[in-house]
Amino acid sequence: MDAKAIQVPAAFDGSVDPRVVSLVDPNGAAAEQFRLLHLRLDKTRAQRPLAVVALTSAVAGEGKTVTAANLAACAARRGRRVALLDCDLRRPRIAGLFGIDEGPGIAAVLGGRCRLEDAIRIGPERLTIVPAGAAPDDPGSLFSGTAFRAAIERLRGTHDEIYVDLPPALPFADAMAAANEADGVVVVVRNNETRAELVEEAVGILAGAQLIGCVLTGCEEGAAAYRKYYGKR
Numbered sequence: 499m500d501a502k503a504i505q506v507p508a509a510f511d512g513s514v515d516p517r518v519v520s521l522v523d524p525n526g527a528a529a530e531q532f533r534l535l536h537l538r539l540d541k542t543r544a545q546r547p548l549a550v551v552a553l554t555s556a557v558a559g560e561g562k563t564v565t566a567a568n569l570a571a572c573a574a575r576r577g578r579r580v581a582l583l584d585c586d587l588r589r590p591r592i593a594g595l596f597g598i599d600e601g602p603g604i605a606a607v608l609g610g611r612c613r614l615e616d617a618i619r620i621g622p623e624r625l626t627i628v629p630a631g632a633a634p635d636d637p638g639s640l641f642s643g644t645a646f647r648a649a650i651e652r653l654r655g656t657h658d659e660i661y662v663d664l665p666p667a668l669p670f671a672d673a674m675a676a677a678n679e680a681d682g683v684v685v686v687v688r689n690n691e692t693r694a695e696l697v698e699e700a701v702g703i704l705a706g707a708q709l710i711g712c713v714l715t716g717c718e719e720g721a722a723a724y725r726k727y728y729g730k731r
């Protein structure tokens with residue numbers, strides 16, 4: 499999927515970050531790209547269960563968090579019961595994107611310091627958001643225990659779709675451990691920047707998980723040009 503470059507709508511002044519285009523500019527060309535991506539996931543869903551979708555990448559800054567937030571927002575707008583989990587305890591950004599408090603979050607739940615119910619916030623479009631919260635020194639170990647699986651299972655019971663934002667796979671073991679609990683893993687790749695060898699290496703690390711495909715970020719606005727054309731007809 500070619501997610502076109504995220505542009506900031508000039509008029510937006512709410513607490514949701516303007517990069518969550520699926521909420522703040524749902525009729526724009528970027529939101530349309532996330533709708534297409536969500537429809538593709540639905541196609542896979544028609545073939546096999548795909549409630550829990552985790553997003554990772556080879557290296558940092560490829561667009562995982564923005565993609566996860568938009569997919570979750572898009573699904574929620576389509577009437578699904580959706581949860582969005584910030585499992586990037588290294589660089590937690592989900593709370594900031596939705597203008598909510600960072601803690602308590604999944605780190606406290608997995609560390610046994612908080613109940614899952616107490617870490618849940620309800621965001622726009624009735625989106626369930628579980629922020630990361632303050633992380634311990636060794637965040638990776640939290641995802642290899644049974645607590646993470648238990649939290650995911652609880653959310654499965656009450657949600658149709660669960661999106662999990664992970665750290666990049668190459669520098670940290672967290673992604674590998676957490677990805678194993680997902681029904682499908684999406685690898686986010688920044689167009690024209692991430693070297694193919696790094697993506698291959700990341701895919702190798704994620705070998706035990708259910709890889710479902712890649713999302714290219716930072717692409718040209720090809721789709722937008724077509725929309726303009728159709729709009730004129």
Ligand SMILES: Nc1ncnc2c1ncn2[C@@H]1O[C@H](COP(=O)(O)OP(=O)(O)OP(=O)(O)O)[C@@H](O)[C@H]1O
Nearest residue numbers: 501502503504558559560561562563564589715716
């Ligand atoms: N589809 C996209 N096209 C262009 N830029 C994007 C896209 N998605 C995200 N970005 C931009 O890329 C930067 C990194 O995005 P984001 O925080 O989502 O990446 P990340 O992979 O989660 O990073 P990190 O590894 O630090 O968690 C941000 O400046 C964001 O605005």
Ligand SMILES: [Mg+2]
Nearest residue numbers: 562563586591
């Ligand atoms: Mg991120």
